[in-house]
Amino acid sequence: MKPLILSHFTATSCLGRGLDATLDALRDRRGGLAPCDFERAELDTWIGAVADVESQTMRADLADYACRNNRLAQLGFTQDGFAQHVEAAVARYGAARVGVFVGTSTSGILETEYAYRRRDPPSGALAPGFHYAETHNPYSLAAFVRAWFGLRGPATSISSACSSGAKVFGSARRMIEAGLIDAAVVGGVDSLCLTTLYGFNSLELLSRDPCRPFDVNRNGISIGEAAAFALLERAPDTPDDDAVLLLGVGESSDAHHMSSPHPDGLGARAAMEQALATAGVSAGEIDYINLHGTATPSNDAAESRAVGALFERTPCSSTKGATGHTLGAAGALEAVIAALALRHRFMPAGVNTAQPDPALGLDYVLESREARVDVVLSNSFGFGGTNCSLVLGRADRARGGNPARPAHREQTS
Template sequence: MNPILLSHYTATSCLGRGLDAMLAALRGQRGGLAPCDFERADLDTWIGKVDGVDDVAMRADLQDYDCRNNRLAQLGLEQDGFSARVAQAVARYGASRIGIFIGTSTSGILETEQAYRTRDPQSGALAPGFHYAETHNPYSVAAFVRAYCALRGPATAISSACSSGAKVFGSARRMIEAGLIDAAVVGGVDSLCLTTLYGFNSLELLSRQPCRPFDVARDGISIGEAAAFALLERLPADEAPGDDAVMLLGVGESSDAHHMSSPHPQGRGARAAIEQALATAGLAPHDIGYINLHGTATPSNDAAESRAIAALFDATPCSSTKGATGHTLGAAGALEAVAAALALRHRFIPAGVNTTQPDPVLGTNYVLESRDADLRAVLSNSFGFGGTNCSLVFGRVPFVHTPRKNPR
């Protein structure tokens, strides 16, 4: 595939608002998880909550979209001058030539939870101010971003569980390469809600402490929330990108459909996605300098991913940023794409926060201390329920594949 430029990107999570906060936390090995204090959630677990979401004032013309998920989306769009950069892209291409691709898992379901608690006691009718289409509907966040940025291009929401925020890159890339659009706003937005917290609790997947990906004592996930966005554009024909420019080089997707919630134990679907991402990037495993693992911190998920990694890579440094941010579900792929972009741009490998004793059985080169590294290409994995897998390869340009002298 032709490289696609990430001309601008931003992320808001429990690590803070914007790139500076995220970069400082990743370099400083600081996490943002805290004991669960989400309203009405009486659970012994830790969460990654974004401060100030409830205080966000929706724009007057977008009041029908008012819900926690879209407030979080607006908060994210306001960071790092992102919406202004989108406006500049509109001036270059036109509003109808910019697509919108947003990943989410539960969208604004919290609004529906609240609406059902305030039903009319006699008729059971929901309050007249409840707007399902603009809040709970999975497409609502894509529609909100489209309206907020005054875009008129094709828009879609992708809800493929925890791979949603990564798959948007593949959808955008296909439409750009087909000539249907010139640029795309991609991202992932997922917010805390009782359905998610109690749902994962019922599956016995929540840890009672901050999650520890790939640790010998890992015992479950910590749920977080986030809004992360990137502006994708073709490489400009009349100028070379700077040395710190980040490109989308490869995309791989697979669906192993092994089980509704468990990955294939040998990581076959994950391996297929990784292999496809490398092939579309025209790279070999040894070209990858760092792997941002899906790394949820559940025993089975980490084990399956480690088998896929071991089958393809030879001691490539890797870590999961979910120990710092929690698992942001439908937003995770986009949030971790931004983490990968920061690692490339600032030339460092982020440590796996909270992990203290990597499980030797998994056999990975798990990074416990953030360190400088002249990265040229990184891999970011996102694997969801039902075997919906997506791997992304990002790199700096120019990137030239160098054949290995002693192939494995």
């Protein structure tokens, strides 16, 4: 595929607002998880909450969209000058030529939880003023972003569980390649709610400790929330050396099980293989892998087998130990983290992981460090076997501006 450029990007999570806070936390191997104090959530677990989400003021003309998820989206896309860059893209291309492709899993379901608490006791009727279409409906996120920027291009919310925020890159790429649009706002937003917390608790997947991906003692996930966005456009003929390009996208749907991955990670492997093929790069050219890495025993084992079948001790880590699992936002958040790794040439450590499970056979990064990172693979795998892998690379690598890689890699952990 012809590379596209992530001309601007931003991320907000429990690590902080914007790129500087995210980068500083990752470089310092500092996570943002804390004991769960979410309203009415009486659970012995840790969460990755974003501060002051509910204090965000919605524009008067968008009042019907008021919910935690859309407030978090607004908080996210107003960082790092991202909103201004979108507005500049609209000025260049026109509002009808900029699309919106965003991922979410539960959208504004918290607003429905509130509505049921306030329902009329005799009739059971929901309280007046509840706007399902603008809050709980998964499309509300795309509609809100589209309305906020005054866009008139195609808009889609993708809800494929934990691959949602990665699959948006594939959807946007196809629209741009088809000539239907010139640019796309892509991203993912998921926010904390009781449905998610108690849902994963009922599956016995929540850890009582901060999650430890790929650790020998891993025992479950920590739920987080995040908003991450990128502006995707056709790459110019001579982009800046540190510009980040979307080189390849791989998607698969193995449908092995409703909530468990194929034990050998066959769907994950198919997504990675397709991403490499569309990028036109070999497995040996990948410098770092941002793993899906949920910290559950079965998911990490399955992903390790899939990675081991294609790569030979490529340095890798899961950043969910720092951010928690942000579900529908994870793919977008981790794509932005991959972009930061490329732009600033470093490998982020797997926060909270102390003893990588030797049975998994990975070269797991335990300390963040500077490194020559030119091409990165980012994995996102969801319930039901909905898988997506992205290959991102630096523009100067695409022009051959770096010396040849060594014939072998040193062990890094």
